[in-house]
Amino acid sequence: MMAKHLRSDSVVRQLAHLVPRLYNKLLPVPCFLCGVETADGPLCPDCMADLPEISHQCPLCAIPMQSDTICGDCLKNPPPQQKSISLFTYQEPVDRCISAFKYHRHLGFASLFADLLAKKVQHDYPLATLVPVPLHPIKIRLRGFNQSQEIAKRLSHHLSLPLNPHCLVRSRNTPAQSQLTAKRADKISEMHSAATVRRQTA
Numbered sequence: 666m667m668a669k670h671l672r673s674d675s676v677v678r679q680l681a682h683l684v685p686r687l688y689n690k691l692l693p694v695p696c697f698l699c700g701v702e703t704a705d706g707p708l709c710p711d712c713m714a715d716l717p718e719i720s721h722q723c724p725l726c727a728i729p730m731q732s733d734t735i736c737g738d739c740l741k742n743p744p745p746q747q748k749s750i751s752l753f754t755y756q757e758p759v760d761r762c763i764s765a766f767k768y769h770r771h772l773g774f775a776s777l778f779a780d781l782l783a784k785k786v787q788h789d790y791p792l793a794t795l796v797p798v799p800l801h802p803i804k805i806r807l808r809g810f811n812q813s814q815e816i817a818k819r820l821s822h823h824l825s826l827p828l829n830p831h832c833l834v835r836s837r838n839t840p841a842q843s844q845l846t847a848k849r850a851d852k853i854s855e856m857h858s859a860a861t862v863r864r865q866t867a
């Protein structure tokens with residue numbers, strides 16, 4: 666019974682993942698940035714090619730670098746995480762895409778970011794489970810969803826990894842990342858201190 670349950674749950678997840686893609690293929694939608702009709706997701710191929718991808722980054726805090734070496738800040742104060750990955754530098758038009766995703770629920774970007782992350786993660790990182798960064802309950806109420814969990818759900822499908830959205834809990838409500846002027850390493854540290862491991866209740 667349990668195995669049957671798990672199987673049907675997995676089928677539902679697969680369908681939930683495939684249906685929006687199929688819809689997009691059948692009915693092209695305007696590219697979020699330039700308005701040209703596209704069948705490949707929220708951005709057309711030209712706008713995708715123009716995104717400021719980070720080719721080299723510090724492996725610990727993911728700040729852009731000339732080569733994939735550990736940055737000076739991480740050498741001086743090593744952060745708690747063993748790896749970080751960034752897809753793009755946070756600048757126009759990436760900031761607009763992220764705002765559309767986070768504040769206007771443009772979930773096409775969850776699929777796009779998960780696709781791109783899956784390609785980066787697949788090669789380099791042996792992973793056991795996916796844990797999305799939790800949102801404070803106030804933000805969940807305001808926003809209606811956790812953007813990190815939306816990406817993790819899709820990544821879980823791509824990488825065939827279990828998703829564990831409940832093992833971390835947000836203990837403090839922090840300002841929006843976009844409003845922080847701190848360095849990336851400080852933002853990561855802020856995020857670490859605001860999330861704690863949920864106690865097991867047996």
Ligand SMILES: [Zn+2]
Nearest residue numbers: 696699709712
């Ligand atoms: Zn475009």
Ligand SMILES: [Zn+2]
Nearest residue numbers: 723726736739
């Ligand atoms: Zn670094």
